[in-house]
Amino acid sequence: MSSNIEIKHIEKSKIESVDFNNLPFGSVFSDHMLVCDYKDGKWQTPVIEPYAPISLDPSAKIFHYGQSIFEGMKAYKDAEGNTLLFRPLDNCKRLNKSAERLVIPQIPEDVFMDGLKALLKLDEAWIPKNDGSSLYIRPFMFASGNGFHASPANAYKLIICTAPSGAYFAGKVKVLIEEKYARAANGGVGFAKAGGNYAAQFYPTQLAIEKGYNQVIWTDDNTHEYIEEAGAMNIFIRINDTLITSPTSDRILDGITRKSVIQIAEDMNIDVEVRKISVSEVIAAAQSGSLKEMFGAGTAAVISPIAGFGYQGTDYDLPELDKPFAGTLKKAITDIQTNKAEDPYGWRVVVK
Amino acid sequence: MSSNIEIKHIEKSKIESVDFNNLPFGSVFSDHMLVCDYKDGKWQTPVIEPYAPISLDPSAKIFHYGQSIFEGMKAYKDAEGNTLLFRPLDNCKRLNKSAERLVIPQIPEDVFMDGLKALLKLDEAWIPKNDGSSLYIRPFMFASGNGFHASPANAYKLIICTAPSGAYFAGKVKVLIEEKYARAANGGVGFAKAGGNYAAQFYPTQLAIEKGYNQVIWTDDNTHEYIEEAGAMNIFIRINDTLITSPTSDRILDGITRKSVIQIAEDMNIDVEVRKISVSEVIAAAQSGSLKEMFGAGTAAVISPIAGFGYQGTDYDLPELDKPFAGTLKKAITDIQTNKAEDPYGWRVVVK
Incomplete structure (x- = not known):
């Protein structure tokens, strides 16, 4: 040292x-x-x-x-x-x-x-x-x-x-998919952990809380058609057995928990797709029953399971699963973090 | 009191x-x-x-x-x-x-x-x-x-x-019309005088300064086709004898100097248009010779004449006019501010 x-x-x-x-x-x-x-x-x-x-x-x-x-x-x-x-x-x-x-x-x-x-x-x-x-x-x-x-x-x-x-969130959260406000501009600072990105989210989040939600799921500022992130967390969406998350961009934070989740899920042979995901795809999956899980990933909450979401005045509940990906992945990541499991990735650093 | x-x-x-x-x-x-x-x-x-x-x-x-x-x-x-x-x-x-x-x-x-x-x-x-x-x-x-x-x-x-x-800017400024970075998102906080809006502009502005410009003219984050504002100033563009400025929105600051300039110009019988103005319209006007003036308007600089602008690697110079609107309007507004002229609007407030 x-x-x-x-x-x-x-x-x-x-x-x-x-x-x-x-x-x-x-x-x-x-x-x-x-x-x-x-x-x-x-x-x-x-x-x-x-x-x-x-x-x-x-x-x-x-x-x-x-x-x-x-x-x-x-x-x-x-x-x-x-x-x-x-x-x-x-x-x-x-x-x-x-x-x-x-x-x-x-x-x-x-x-x-x-x-x-x-x-x-x-x-x-x-x-x-x-x-x-x-x-x-x-x-x-x-x-x-x-x-x-x-x-x-x-x-x-x-x-x-x-x-x-202690824990950041207690239990599951209910989220609102945003249709009016936006978190980040193309060519802006959304990818950075800049203070101003957070203050800008407080007002729309407050409106969502008043409607009974815990957090906002941000969509792109131009069409509000594509899922971006949750402001304090990246978002993962499970349709059938495929785990989908948005690619990082100049609007989306390159989350360390996010990329760890992707790596661990792939090594568990979970099918992971990093691609744009539209709100209409999520709604269609919710309606057909193929939407199994949504969860946030970030340092503070590690993995935060989502109980349901609201969009255009309708609430959609997510099913209660016996063995959700969220739980399996949270255990895998926290076991590595706390040395309860092997760390094949070299992610854990002992402070000497 | x-x-x-x-x-x-x-x-x-x-x-x-x-x-x-x-x-x-x-x-x-x-x-x-x-x-x-x-x-x-x-x-x-x-x-x-x-x-x-x-x-x-x-x-x-x-x-x-x-x-x-x-x-x-x-x-x-x-x-x-x-x-x-x-x-x-x-x-x-x-x-x-x-x-x-x-x-x-x-x-x-x-x-x-x-x-x-x-x-x-x-x-x-x-x-x-x-x-x-x-x-x-x-x-x-x-x-x-x-x-x-x-x-x-x-x-x-x-x-x-x-x-x-003393003065904020010394003399005329040279500006760069931005093609990649953006200042504000639709549904964001661009209309507010939020600290984060300013920090977000420093990096693109620094790149512009390195290329020999003083300030960036922001365009919309989606198409970069429409002129928005200069970050510390609103923008006015004179084509022939018409003065054009962008309408305020959730991305553009509702400048007090901006609205004072509009009022004074209208009362001087200057033709003022508050409407979206595209970069291609400005370029075409520059090429045809109908682009007469551009200036910024804001509290710090009051009115800041623009000497020329860069866009897509080309520099466009603005003509030197005998009686530019910028000078006439700046004199009119500062004369009201400093009680050298009548104030028909009730804008001036004496502190008692």
Whole structure:
């Protein structure tokens, strides 16, 4: 590990105050955070310091021009007490892909990985051991440079915070296929984990929640005829025994859980099709009975089974299956993540 | 004026350190700012306090989910020493329209207007008197509530800062008509002054700057055939003696300078058409010689004449006219703003 990290220890840990048997999602924070500043044209020495408020000038561009990106990751403990990460370099690479599109300077992979590992070692006691819980990791980067000119900032911060967390969703979710609003433009930033992509979804999601749904399934902004993603998750649709998901594009996030699900499903000899899927195909399948399952895939929820969906004022229920793909795939992926199963892919990384 | 504003005065003004004859745009800040917090389901008492850094939890949703909106306004001094605003209530109404789309609580108009006026009275000495300079006003609202759950925050801040400023652009600009990237989706947040809309433009704009242009002219994300706006400005195109601008939509900002230009031009008996305008129509007009002018309209630059544009690898120059509409309209609007002309519209507001 690089020695080039400054560490400022907390005076007294807060860990005694946390009930690890009743963890919410992402609202209890560990003792420390990693902060790395970009200024004068380069990334400075990363500092691990007590989790504490950040101070910014009111003209900092994060407040005005939305230059912000993030990642979601999880750390687990296995039975031997090892700290495990899942495909962490993929998160770093995606963070840098988002950074490029948002004109935020890219973070060197070794700075990111060494800083993350040092943070996890220092706050190791914060990693939950209960099944279904994990240490949610939130790396984020934003414009800290000042001024009201609508142009990229000259200073940025990378921060990595961690939060011991329980499940993101409790149980199955009911979704609404969107017909009016859209998440992403062709040639826009939908593929990036940009902050603005999330705020843009809140209003249509709120309308869907008022109608009794949990989440929106986004469709393309031009025709609203093709299924894209769920905003916080990619979407998989099972018709008969074929699992279908939309191809990634400049509008759709290249989800790490998504691509892991595709790989595992293929290796289980499930027929996987990565192709455009139209709303009318889904409706026809629901009507004929060939629509067996829908589920979301993402780091926070891992795999989130969908109970049913609404479209054009009609609700469609999905069948209760004995052995749904969702359950089989969720077990396979979480077993790899938590070292309960072999990892033939080399996805699991032990933090040493 | 409402007395319900708390005022904390600065100990010593910084104004002596400012060279009002050499003002940059939006990077010198006045002594005070207005801060109003939304928490426990309601807006709290606004506080005018010394301009100083803001402290936020690292999990504050502004850093992660892009819930941020802003406005741009200007205050002027007239020859009699009155402090003047231009259509300020329109900015407040648009701020609230943006707020609704981004699920940020709307600010009561009297809180906004009374707070703004109190701030301008306190920092009256910061309003530049030189021609072409003004006090740029930046109201902004953002999610200050905490947590990594991708949902609207439970706390927000409205802040109004001011910055004595010179011109936004120096001279004419050269623009590139965009063929690949897009600013806004149908059913998206393009009509709102959302932070994320600006960050999304930086990368394509940087590519345009590298090719020798100053700004991008956005086209629709589906066909790239229709002119939309310039991101920081609305666009006007003069073909022969007709002034054409795109209609507002959910993708295009309802600019206050834009609608003022339309009104003034119509009252000057200029033929104004608010309609979709295709790139091919502009190219054909450029080739036939009927394309006389293009200019941007927005608060920061007021009216920004365009010297020429690039499209599909070809550059098109615009003619130098003796009496361009851009100059006539800019004079008319700034004369109203600065009380050098009558204001038949009731747009000018004196701060008392």
